[in-house]
Amino acid sequence: MERRPVDKDAPTEGWYRILHKQPRQVIKGLGFEIQSDAIGSGNNGLPEKQTSVPHDLVKTERERLFKDMLKNFRYLRLAGGLYWRGLTNGDKNIVERWSTQDDELVELVKATGVEGLSFEYWSPAPYWKANGKYTGADNSENKLKCFGKDFSDDPDYKGDTTRFLKDFAQAMVKDIAYLNKKGLPVKVFGVQNEPFANTPYSSCVYNDDEYYTMFKVVAPIIKKNFPGIELIADTHHGPHSYGKKIIADPKLEKYVDAWVHHEIGTDADAILTRRDYFLENTSGKPVYQNEYEYLNHPTSAARCVNTVQNIMNWFSAVNSPTWYWIHALKPTYNTEASGYALGFWCPADDEKTISVEKGHWYYNNYNWFALAGFLKYMPWNSRRIEVEEKDVRLENRILSFKRPDGKLVFVVSNRCGKPYTFHIDAGVSATFTGYRYTPEAAGEKSEGVKQASIIGRNLNVTVPDMTWEFWVQN
Numbered sequence: 001m002e003r004r005p006v007d008k009d010a011p012t013e014g015w016y017r018i019l020h021k022q023p024r025q026v027i028k029g030l031g032f033e034i035q036s037d038a039i040g041s042g043n044n045g046l047p048e049k050q051t052s053v054p055h056d057l058v059k060t061e062r063e064r065l066f067k068d069m070l071k072n073f074r075y076l077r078l079a080g081g082l083y084w085r086g087l088t089n090g091d092k093n094i095v096e097r098w099s100t101q102d103d104e105l106v107e108l109v110k111a112t113g114v115e116g117l118s119f120e121y122w123s124p125a126p127y128w129k130a131n132g133k134y135t136g137a138d139n140s141e142n143k144l145k146c147f148g149k150d151f152s153d154d155p156d157y158k159g160d161t162t163r164f165l166k167d168f169a170q171a172m173v174k175d176i177a178y179l180n181k182k183g184l185p186v187k188v189f190g191v192q193n194e195p196f197a198n199t200p201y202s203s204c205v206y207n208d209d210e211y212y213t214m215f216k217v218v219a220p221i222i223k224k225n226f227p228g229i230e231l232i233a234d235t236h237h238g239p240h241s242y243g244k245k246i247i248a249d250p251k252l253e254k255y256v257d258a259w260v261h262h263e264i265g266t267d268a269d270a271i272l273t274r275r276d277y278f279l280e281n282t283s284g285k286p287v288y289q290n291e292y293e294y295l296n297h298p299t300s301a302a303r304c305v306n307t308v309q310n311i312m313n314w315f316s317a318v319n320s321p322t323w324y325w326i327h328a329l330k331p332t333y334n335t336e337a338s339g340y341a342l343g344f345w346c347p348a349d350d351e352k353t354i355s356v357e358k359g360h361w362y363y364n365n366y367n368w369f370a371l372a373g374f375l376k377y378m379p380w381n382s383r384r385i386e387v388e389e390k391d392v393r394l395e396n397r398i399l400s401f402k403r404p405d406g407k408l409v410f411v412v413s414n415r416c417g418k419p420y421t422f423h424i425d426a427g428v429s430a431t432f433t434g435y436r437y438t439p440e441a442a443g444e445k446s447e448g449v450k451q452a453s454i455i456g457r458n459l460n461v462t463v464p465d466m467t468w469e470f471w472v473q474n
Helices: 059-069 101-112 161-180 210-224 268-273 277-278 301-318 365-377
Strands: 014-029 029-033 075-081 086-088 094-095 116-121 186-190 231-234 258-261 287-289 321-330 341-345 362-363 382-389 397-403 406-414 420-437 452-463 467-473
Touching: 029 365, 059 101, 059 321, 059 362, 075 101, 075 321, 086 321, 094 116, 094 161, 116 161, 116 321, 116 362, 161 186, 161 210, 210 231, 231 362, 268 277, 268 301, 277 301, 287 301, 287 321, 301 321, 301 365, 301 382, 301 406, 341 365, 365 420, 365 467, 382 406, 397 420, 406 452, 452 467
Parallel strands: 014 420, 029 075, 029 321, 075 116, 116 186, 186 231, 231 258, 258 287, 321 341
Antiparallel strands: 014 382, 086 094, 341 362, 382 397, 397 406, 406 467, 420 452, 420 467
C-alpha cells in the first residue's frame, strides 16, 4: 500500500459529536505475537537453530523490550507447532524445544504484565498429521491423519474418525494444561491458524467439512476442560468461510466465543466500507482481527497511517474488543521483517548488520509508532463511546473512549493530503491535552509530541496531513 493521490477538492473540515449516552464495547487491549523459535527468512522452513526472542537478547535488552515496548499489551499470541514446537509423548504433544524456552516466555509474561496467551495451533504435533510432519513443504498430505487417504489402514485407529478426534482433543487439553502449569496462562485458544494455508512453515489444511467435523468433536471437550477460555474461529474470514457450517449448527455455534479474521495488510477503508460483511452471521459474537502485517514490501509512512486507521476502524465500525499486530521483533536478516515487526533484533549469527550490537534490538518506527499511542493512552478495559459523524470520511477518522478512570479520550487521524479540522462537540466541558504522532516522530519514549491544551466542550482540532493525535481529558 502506497500513498494514494491527493484529492484537491477534499473537504478540509468536518463536524463530530461524542455521544456519552451511547457507550459501546469494552476494548480489552491489544495483542502481539512473539517469534520464540526460529523460522527461515521469507517464512521458508523451520531451522534447527534457536534464533528467537527473548532467547537471543542480552539481559538489559530483554528488560528494555519488556518495559518500553510490550508493557501495555494484554495478549501474547503463541504459535503452537511453529514458535513453540518441541515434542514429547511419541510426537503427540508440544513442549519447549530447549531447556530454557518456557522460562524465557514466563519471564516475558511476568515482566510485561500481559494477562496471558492467545494460543493457536499453526500445526498440531506430527503424530496427528497424515504426513507425520509440521509442514507440507514436500507436498505430502498436510492434514489431520483422520482426513488422509490412508486412514482406513491406520494401525491404531483403523478408520475410526470419532475416536481419533477425541484423542486429538485430549492432546490439545494436555498442551493447554502444560502451558497453564508452566505459568503461561492460556486465555484465548484457536484450533487452527488459517486452515486454508499449506505453507513451508508449520500449517495444517482443512476443507469446510473437515474443519466442521473436527470442531464438532474438539470444541465441547476444550470447553468442558477450560470453561473460561475464549474459543475463536477461524482466523480466515470468521463465519464467512470455515465458520459457515458451524453457524448452521446451533448446538455447535454456542462454543464459539469470537469470530476472528485475517485481513492482512488491508486498506483501513475496507473495514468501514465492508462493515456489514464483518457484522453479519455472527450470532452476536464479537469480531476481531488477530494478525496484521504487510506482506511483500517494506513498511512505509503511508502504511504507518493506514495501520492507525485500521485499528480505529475495527474498534469504531466493527465493535471489536481487541486488535493484534503480528510480531514484536524479527531478526535483522529475515526478509519479511520490515512489514512484520515492531522492531528488529540482531542475532549472534548476523555477520552483516553493524548498526546494532548482537543481542540488541531497535524500533521499526513506521510500525511501532502506529501502535504506540494506543498502548500509551488506551488502558485495558476502556469503553468506546459512539461518535456521530456528520459525514463519514475515509481519510479522516475519529475514535472516542472512556478510560477505566472515567476520563474521556478521543483520537483523530488525517491522511487526506492537507490539514483537516475536526469540529468536535465533546459532550463535556473539560481540559484536554493533545499528543501528536506522525510516521517520523512520536516524542520521547513514543508518548507523542505534546500539543497545547484546549478547554471547553466545542473543540476545534486541526490535524496536519499524515498525522494522528490523542486528546486526553485532564
